Amino acid sequence: MFKTFALVAVSALALSACGDPATGGAGGARDQVKIVGSSTVYPFTSAVAETFGRNNPGFKTPVVESTGTGSGMKLFCAGVGAGHPDIENASRRMKKSEFEDCQKNGVKDIVEVQVGIDGLALIESNAGPKMNLTVEDVYKAIAANPYGKPNAAKTWKDVNPALPAIAIKVFGPPSTSGTRDSLAELILDKGCNKNPEMEALKKSDADKHKDICTKVREDGAYVESGENDNLIVQKLTANPDAIGVLGYSFLEENLKDVRGIAINGVEPTYETIAGFTYPGARAMFIYVKGAHLTAIPGLKEFLAEYANAWTPGGYLAKRGLIASPDAIRAKNAEIVQKLTMMTGADLS
Secondary structure: OEEEEOHHHHHHHHHHHHHHHHHHOOOOOOOOOEEEOOOOHHHHHHHHHHHHHHHOOOOOOOEEEEOOOOHHHHHHHOOOOOOOOOEEEEEEEEEEEEHHHHHHHOOOEEEEEEEEEEEEEEEEEEEEOOEEHHHHHHHHHHHHHHOOOOOOOHHHHHHOOOOOOOOEEEEOOOOOHHHHHHHHHHHHHHHOOOOHHHHHHHHHHHHHHHHHHHHHHOOEEEEOOOHHHHHHHHHHHOOOOOEEEHHHHHHHHHHOOOOEEEOOOOOOOOOHHHOOOOOOEEEEEEEEEHHHHHOOOOHHHHHHHHHHHHHOOOOHHHOOOOHHHHHHHHHHHHHHOHHHHHHHHOOO
């Protein structure tokens, strides 16, 4: 659900907000686009920023920082003005609570753009045991309290007799990461709900259900590995019995060292993620501050460059981006062209 943004009506407000220290302007207007957020979306947005800088000498190359989706949302929603970022990279949709924080802090107008698709991939070293898992296996292995009981599983065989008797060691993203949110939503929650009692609990006590179904172990079986997905690849080469959780693009870039793990019998590939048959398939987004569109030089032009780059044959595809279906791309290209604002009505 969207509303149309009237640029003229908001122009004066945007310029004053971005140039006035009282509104977080940090001493004056900024002449360079500033972007924060997801480590998964980071390489794609960085590629667009580099291309934009080369092709538009009249504008400065945007600054892109990898902070993780959650931390980036806090920075993005903190306020309007030159002291606050213009764009948030996100490997998941904005949450309703985050949208409300934005509104509370004066970030009233936001453009939501789906830039493509990525897969939350489970991977292992090419020297690993060739695991084949289900969403329930993953849940039982790394949930803190599977089905409400403390996790006592030490090996994968404890989780499923058909799996090897090797110690459970999963290198994954921290709680501030959108990839961690996707792990919870796409894998852990689905694995948990294989139990009828948990499915019923979701209706009767949503908070308790979320705690049981998505909280991960803190006893060393799940190891938070920061926002650097390349570091997870390095750890897997040094620990061939371990498993990693990261974005598909990082798997594709490192196939000489690691391979994807099938989930529910489906391997992470371009085709299975594009078709959403792989359980970890997810959409990726950027969020743009409406009040900055006319105040920050090059911001609108940068968005136009992004829309030109996300096609199946575009340069982002060579970086590992999985293009959205034609209809989704057309819809989001129109959003970029018209600078249509989201209402937040369909967020959860």
